Amino acid sequence: MITLEGVTKIYHAGEVEVPALKGLSLHIPEGEFVAIMGPSGSGKSTLMNLIGCLDQPSSGRYILDGYDVSALSDDQLAWIRNRKIGFVFQSFNLIPRASAVHNVEMPLIYAGDNQQRRERAMAALESVGILDRASHLPNELSGGQQQRVAVARALVTDPAILLADEPTGNLDSESSLEIMKMLRDLNRQGRTIVLITHEADIASFASRVVRLRDGVIVSDQRQSVATEMVQ
Amino acid sequence: MSILEGLRLAVNGLLSNRLRSALTMLGILIGVSAVILLVGVGNGATIAVQQQIQSLGSNLLTVFPSNARGAGGVQQGFGTGAIPSAGGRAQLTYGNQNWNSSLTGTTQDFPSVRNYQMASGQFFSSGDVDASSKVAVIGPTVATNLFSGADPIGQVMKINRQNFRIVGVFAPKGSSGGFNNQDDVVVVPITSAWSYLLGGRGRNVQQIYVEATSAEATAAANTEVTQVLLDRHHISDPTLADFQILSQQDVLNSAASTTGVLTLMLGAIAGISLVVGGIGIMNIMLVTVTERTREIGIRKAIGARRQDILLQFLIESMFLSGLGGALGILIGFGLARVLPLVVSTLPTPIISTPSVFLAFGISVGIGLFFGLYPANRAARLRPIEALRYE
Numbered sequence: 001m002i003t004l005e006g007v008t009k010i011y012h013a014g015e016v017e018v019p020a021l022k023g024l025s026l027h028i029p030e031g032e033f034v035a036i037m038g039p040s041g042s043g044k045s046t047l048m049n050l051i052g053c054l055d056q057p058s059s060g061r062y063i064l065d066g067y068d069v070s071a072l073s074d075d076q077l078a079w080i081r082n083r084k085i086g087f088v089f090q091s092f093n094l095i096p097r098a099s100a101v102h103n104v105e106m107p108l109i110y111a112g113d114n115q116q117r118r119e120r121a122m123a124a125l126e127s128v129g130i131l132d133r134a135s136h137l138p139n140e141l142s143g144g145q146q147q148r149v150a151v152a153r154a155l156v157t158d159p160a161i162l163l164a165d166e167p168t169g170n171l172d173s174e175s176s177l178e179i180m181k182m183l184r185d186l187n188r189q190g191r192t193i194v195l196i197t198h199e200a201d202i203a204s205f206a207s208r209v210v211r212l213r214d215g216v217i218v219s220d221q222r223q224s225v226a227t228e229m230v231q
Numbered sequence: 232m233s234i235l236e237g238l239r240l241a242v243n244g245l246l247s248n249r250l251r252s253a254l255t256m257l258g259i260l261i262g263v264s265a266v267i268l269l270v271g272v273g274n275g276a277t278i279a280v281q282q283q284i285q286s287l288g289s290n291l292l293t294v295f296p297s298n299a300r301g302a303g304g305v306q307q308g309f310g311t312g313a314i315p316s317a318g319g320r321a322q323l324t325y326g327n328q329n330w331n332s333s334l335t336g337t338t339q340d341f342p343s344v345r346n347y348q349m350a351s352g353q354f355f356s357s358g359d360v361d362a363s364s365k366v367a368v369i370g371p372t373v374a375t376n377l378f379s380g381a382d383p384i385g386q387v388m389k390i391n392r393q394n395f396r397i398v399g400v401f402a403p404k405g406s407s408g409g410f411n412n413q414d415d416v417v418v419v420p421i422t423s424a425w426s427y428l429l430g431g432r433g434r435n436v437q438q439i440y441v442e443a444t445s446a447e448a449t450a451a452a453n454t455e456v457t458q459v460l461l462d463r464h465h466i467s468d469p470t471l472a473d474f475q476i477l478s479q480q481d482v483l484n485s486a487a488s489t490t491g492v493l494t495l496m497l498g499a500i501a502g503i504s505l506v507v508g509g510i511g512i513m514n515i516m517l518v519t520v521t522e523r524t525r526e527i528g529i530r531k532a533i534g535a536r537r538q539d540i541l542l543q544f545l546i547e548s549m550f551l552s553g554l555g556g557a558l559g560i561l562i563g564f565g566l567a568r569v570l571p572l573v574v575s576t577l578p579t580p581i582i583s584t585p586s587v588f589l590a591f592g593i594s595v596g597i598g599l600f601f602g603l604y605p606a607n608r609a610a611r612l613r614p615i616e617a618l619r620y621e
Contacts, residue, residue: 075536093532
C-alpha cells in the first residue's frame with residue numbers, strides 16, 4: 001500500500017540546509033494500523049506531509065497504492081489527496097462557514113462526483129454516529145463531535161489510507177478514547193491507518209509502532225492492540 | 232467544481248462579511264450609476280441640440296461666399312426655394328424703448344424657406360422688395376421687449392435711426408435659449424437693408440438660404456446649387472469655387488461631434504470611479520484570501536486543484552462586482568428620472584439599452600480583472616504552509 005524507499009527531505013533556511021529526513025525506508029501493507037512516534041524535531045511531521053502528498057521528497061521514491069508520488073504535478077497530487085488519502089487533523093480543520101454535512105460533501109465536490117452526494121455524506125456521518133448534527137456549523141459542535149465530522153469527511157471518498165495527525169491532541173480523554181476506538185474499529189473493517197502521535201497511550205491502539213529520531217527510524221515493532229486507554 | 236457550486240460558495244462567503252461586502256459593492260455601484268447617469272445626460276444633451284437645429288428646417292442649405300459678389304439674379308437661378316440674405320446687428324427704438332436684435336435683409340420667400348409662421352400681420356411682398364419699402368417684420372421676442380403687450384402692427388419704429396413700419400410679427404419657434412435665438416429677429420426687404428441699413432458695404436449677399444423639397448433631397452439640392460453657382464460664376468474647377476454650402480446635416484454632424492466629445496468626457500470621468508471601485512474589490516479580495524488562508528489549505532488538502540480555488544475566488548469577486556453593477560444600473564435609472572425634476576436646466580437623460588448592458592458587462596469584467604490577482608495568489612498557496620497559517 002505505502003512504500004518509501006530512501007526518502008530524504010531537506011529544508012532550506014536561508015543559506016543553511018536542514019535535513020528533516022535522512023534516507024528513510026518504510027513499507028506499510030494494506031490493512032495495517034501503524035503509529036509513527038517520535039519527539040518534536042524527529043521528522044514525524046515531515047513524514048506525515050510526505051505520506052499525505054502535501055509535500056514531495058527531496059530524493060528517494062514514494063509509492064502510494066501503485067502511484068509513484070515523487071514524480072507527480074501539483075494537480076495530480078491534489079487528485080491523489082482527494083481519492084487515496086483521508087485526513088484527520090489535530091485541529092479538526094473543518095471549514096467554519098459550512099455545515100457538518102457540507103464539510104463532509106466537500107471532497108466529493110472536488111472529485112466532481114455528484115452522484116448521490118448528499119446521501120453519501122449523510123451515510124458517512126451516520127457511520128461516525130452524529131447524523132443528528134448534520135446541519136450544525138462546526139462552532140456549534142463539541143471537539144469530539146467536530147473530530148467525528150472530520151473522520152466522516154476523511155472516509156466519504158473511500159480512500160486507500162486514513163492519515164491521522166495527532167487526532168486526539170485537542171480532545172479530552174473521554175473523546176480521545178471514543179475517536180481511538182473508532183479508528184481501531186475502522187482498521188478492523190480493513191482500513192489502512194497511519195497515526196502520527198507522541199503519546200504512548202494513543203499509540204497503544206495501533207498494531208505496529210514506528211519510532212523516529214533525528215530523521216531516521218530507530219525502532220519498528222508490532223504489538224497487541226489496546227482496548228482501553230492506559231491512563 | 233461546478234459554477235453553481237462556486238456561486239453558492241461566493242454567496243456564502245459574501246454573506247459571512249455583510250458590511251464589508253456591501254461597502255465594497257458600493258464602490259462599483261456608485262461607478263456604474265455615475266456612468267449610466269452621465270452618459271444619459273450626454274445623450275440627452277445631444278438629442279436636445281439636434282432638435283434645436285432641426286427646428287431651423289431640416290431641408291435647409293446655406294450658401295456662404297468665400298469672397299463677396301453681387302447677388303444678382305438669385306431667384307432666376309433657383310426659383311422661390313432660394314433667398315438671399317444680408318444683415319448684422321441692429322439697434323431698434325420705439326418711443327423710449329430700446330432693443331438690440333439680429334437684422335436680416337431678405338426677400339418675400341423667407342418665411343417658407345426658414346420655416347417661420349406669422350402670428351399677426353403679413354410678411355412683406357415682392358413689391359416691397361422691388362420698391363425698397365421701409366417695412367419690417369419682427370420676432371416675438373422683439374415685440375415683447377419693444378411694445379410690451381401693445382399691438383405692433385402698423386407702428387413705426389427706428390432701425391439704426393431709420394423709420395420702418397412694422398407689417399407683421401412671427402409666431403414663436405419655441406427653441407429659445409441656446410446659441411441663436413430665432414425669436415429675437417427683425418426682417419426687412421434686402422433692398423431696403425442695402426439702401427438704408429448696411430450703408431457703405433455695397434449690395435452684398437452674405438448668405439443664400441436654399442430650401443430643398445424634402446430632407447432626403449438635400450444632397451441632390453446641394454449638387455444642383457453647386458452646379459448652378461459654378462456656371463453663373465464661370466468657374467470650371469469645383470475646387471476653386473468661391474462659395475461654401477452648409478447643409479443642416481453638416482451643422483447636425485458638427486454639433487453631434489461636439490456633444491459626442493462631451494458624452495465621452497462625462498463617461499470617462501464616471502469610468503474613473505469604476506476603476507477606483509475595482510481597486511476596492513481587489514483590496515478586499517486580498518484581505519479575504521489572507522483571512523481564509525487556512526480554509527484554502529484545508530480545501531487543497533482534501534483535493535481542491537489550483538483551478539478550483541481560482542474559480543472560487545474569481546466567482547466571488549465577479550459576483551460582488553456584478554451585483555454592485557446591477558444595483559448601480561437601477562440607481563442610475565432612478566437618478567435619471569428624479570434629477571431633471573430637481574435640476575430643471577439639466578437636459579433629460581436618455582439611457583440607451585446597449586449602455587446598460589455595457590455597464591453591466593464592464594462591472595463583471597472589473598470583478599474578473601481585479602479578482603484575478605488575489606484569486607491567483609490563493610490558488611498558488613502551498614497546502615502545508617496554508618494549513619499551518621493561524
